[in-house]
Amino acid sequence: xxxxxxxxxxxxxxxxxxxxxxxxxxxxxxxxxxxxxxxxxxxxxxxxxxxxxxxxxxxxxxxxxxxxxxxxxxxxxxxxxxxxxxxxxxxxxxxxxxxxxxxxxxxxxxxxxxxxxxxxxxxxxxxxxxxxxxxxxxxxxxxxxxxxxxxxxxxxxxxxxxxxxxxxxxxxxxxxxxxxxxxxxxxxxx
Amino acid sequence: xxxxxxxxxxxxxxxxxxxxxxxxxxxxxxxxxxxxxxxxxxxxxxxxxxxxxxxxxxxxxxxxxxxxxxxxxxxxxxxxxxxxxxxxxxxxxxxxxxxxxxxxxxxxxxxxxxxxxxxxxxxxxxxxxxxxxxxxxxxxxxxxxxxxxxxxxxxxxxxxxxxxxxxxxxxxxxxxxxxxxxxxxxxxxx
Numbered sequence: 001x002x003x004x005x006x007x008x009x010x011x012x013x014x015x016x017x018x019x020x021x022x023x024x025x026x027x028x029x030x031x032x033x034x035x036x037x038x039x040x041x042x043x044x045x046x047x048x049x050x051x052x053x054x055x056x057x058x059x060x061x062x063x064x065x066x067x068x069x070x071x072x073x074x075x076x077x078x079x080x081x082x083x084x085x086x087x088x089x090x091x092x093x094x095x096x097x098x099x100x101x102x103x104x105x106x107x108x109x110x111x112x113x114x115x116x117x118x119x120x121x122x123x124x125x126x127x128x129x130x131x132x133x134x135x136x137x138x139x140x141x142x143x144x145x146x147x148x149x150x151x152x153x154x155x156x157x158x159x160x161x162x163x164x165x166x167x168x169x170x171x172x173x174x175x176x177x178x179x180x181x182x183x184x185x186x187x188x189x190x
Numbered sequence: 191x192x193x194x195x196x197x198x199x200x201x202x203x204x205x206x207x208x209x210x211x212x213x214x215x216x217x218x219x220x221x222x223x224x225x226x227x228x229x230x231x232x233x234x235x236x237x238x239x240x241x242x243x244x245x246x247x248x249x250x251x252x253x254x255x256x257x258x259x260x261x262x263x264x265x266x267x268x269x270x271x272x273x274x275x276x277x278x279x280x281x282x283x284x285x286x287x288x289x290x291x292x293x294x295x296x297x298x299x300x301x302x303x304x305x306x307x308x309x310x311x312x313x314x315x316x317x318x319x320x321x322x323x324x325x326x327x328x329x330x331x332x333x334x335x336x337x338x339x340x341x342x343x344x345x346x347x348x349x350x351x352x353x354x355x356x357x358x359x360x361x362x363x364x365x366x367x368x369x370x371x372x373x374x375x376x377x378x379x380x
Contacts, residue, residue, distance in 0.1 A: 029303040032260035059248035059268065061255050070222035077219045078249065113219040121259045 001041050001175040003034060004153060005188055014181045016155065020127075026111030027125050028155060031156040038175060039067025039099040042123070042151040045173045046072075049148045051121045053077055053114065055136055057096070057107055064153055065123035072121070079139060096135035109139050116144035127152040127174060128137065137170060157189045164176035191231050191365040193224060194343060195378055204371045208318075208346065216343060217250035217315050228365060229257025232313070232341040235363045237337045241311045243245040243267055245303065245326055247286070247297055254343055255313035262311070269299040269329060286325035299329050303323075306334035317342040317364060320351030327360060344368065347379045 013021040026033040042064075051072050055066035057079040069076035082105065098105060109148040114120065122136045133150050140147045147170055155162050155174035160180075165172045177189035203211040216220040221374040232254075241262050247256035259266035274296065281298040288295060304310065312326045323340050330337045337360055344365035345352050348371075355362050367379035 023300060024302065028270070028300055029265050030256060030259070032256055032266060035256070036260070058254060060268075062249060062252045063266075065224070066220060066222055066253050068227070068257060069220070075219050076222060076253075080218070080249075110213060110218055112214065 001038065003037055005176045007031075007034060008154070008176060008178075008186055009119055012181060012186055014186065016158070018181065020126075020154065020156070020178070020181060020186065022154070030063050030117065032063070035063045035067050036151060039071050041120075041175060042068040042173070043071040046121055046149050046171075048150060049121070049171075050119055051148045052118045054121045054123055055079065055114065055140065056123045057081065057132055057136060059124070061124040063150075064125060068121065068123055068151060074141070075113070077109060077113045079107045079136060081105040081107055092139045094135045094138045094142075097129075097131050107135050107139070111143070114140060114143040114145050118145035119148045120145055121148050122150040122170070123152070124150075125153045127155040127161045127165065127172075128159045130164040133161070133165050133170070133172075134168060137165075137168060149173065151175070191228065193227055195366045196223075197224060197322055198344070198366060198368075198376055202376055204373055204376065208255040208349070208371065210316075210344065210346070210368070210371060210376065212344070222253070224325060225253045225257050228254055228343060229261050231365060232311075232363070233261040236311055236339050236361075238313070239361075241338045242308045244313055245269065245299070245304065245330065246310045246313045247271065247322055247326060250316070252298055254315060254341075256312055256343060258311065265303070267299060267303045269297045269326060271295040271297055279339050282329045284325045284328045284332075287319075297329070299324050301333070304330060304333035304335050308333065308335035309338045311338050312340040312360070313342070313345045314340075317345040317351045317355065317362075318349045320354040323351070323355050323360070323362075324358060327355075327358060339363065340374050341365070346358040 010023045054069035054076045093108040149171035155177045157177045179189040243257035243265045283298040339361035345367045347367045369379040
């Protein structure tokens with residue numbers, strides 16, 4: 001998706017440890033117009049798949065998942081990273097290691113909001129080691145539902161997450177795939 | 191806002207400890223159409239105030255803040271609840287107690303995304319004891335910026351947050367104000 005790639009080139013900052021900062025438009029400050037276009041692109045790719053729910057995990061994927069769900073005309077659900085008093089005990093849960101934060105989160109979703117009849121599109125902002133998407137896929141499996149596919153904004157193609165997600169049989173579409181990064185530049189896969 | 195109040199009456203569940211569950215449409219599963227209408231209503235109230243940025247804190251306020259920012263045609267910023275490796279040291283920060291989770295979070299926002307020239311609209315899903323909004327207001331003060339006002343979806347009028355926020359001189363607008371709740375019913379203030 002050219003619009004996203006151009007913003008990454010214009011505003012992305014590469015930090016040590018293969019961290020790409022896109023906080024000026026994607027995951028700290030949000031350009032809502034860009035996210036609208038990302039939602040439209042996700043629906044262009046997945047719109048024919050009879051998706052019934054969009055699932056992400058808090059927090060950075062929420063705006064993208066929200067717009068994808070809006071254009072698909074289905075509910076958006078965000079899984080939560082720890083047990084809240086507001087969530088009933090009646091949840092699906094999975095342990096998900098975080099690449100960014102170097103910790104492990106328990107990710108939960110209410111059993112009310114994914115059912116066995118659902119055909120779920122997974123959405124996230126970044127795909128690095130794949131743990132978040134594979135964790136969401138596990139929640140879908142626990143519900144007896146089907147994963148229709150996964151849409152991510154930025155795939156770090158030089159890490160193994162994309163390979164793992166595709167090998168899990170998930171129809172993955174990344175709006176921008178980064179082949180490599182150095183201190184000066186971001187190089188896209190295509 | 192009638193549409194929101196009706197959904198609270200139809201789907202809200204009151205739990206012990208004055209907890210109102212609205213996870214079926216507002217803060218776990220999201221009805222994007224409803225949130226679009228909430229964004230429009232927020233802009234109807236605050237659209238004349240020359241707002242330059244919308245600020246919320248992750249996670250539940252993000253969809254509402256996103257739509258308010260979209261219709262105001264300004265960037266949305268979400269403050270984060272703990273230090274991420276993706277955030278530079280160059281942040282404003284404040285300690286915010288959580289009513290729901292009974293803990294204290296360090297809430298941070300990059301100095302890049304609130305500047306002294308900003309006129310900021312604060313947005314959140316719930317207003318109970320006011321700590322989240324007052325924390326966001328403190329971040330705005332640290333930046334030397336101005337708080338244009340605060341918009342929340344649901345104010346628990348029987349707690350003192352609304353009073354504290356208004357006494358802090360913040361122009362507060364709540365889309366639904368709950369006067370009281372019991373096991374069976376939610377009663378609105380008007």
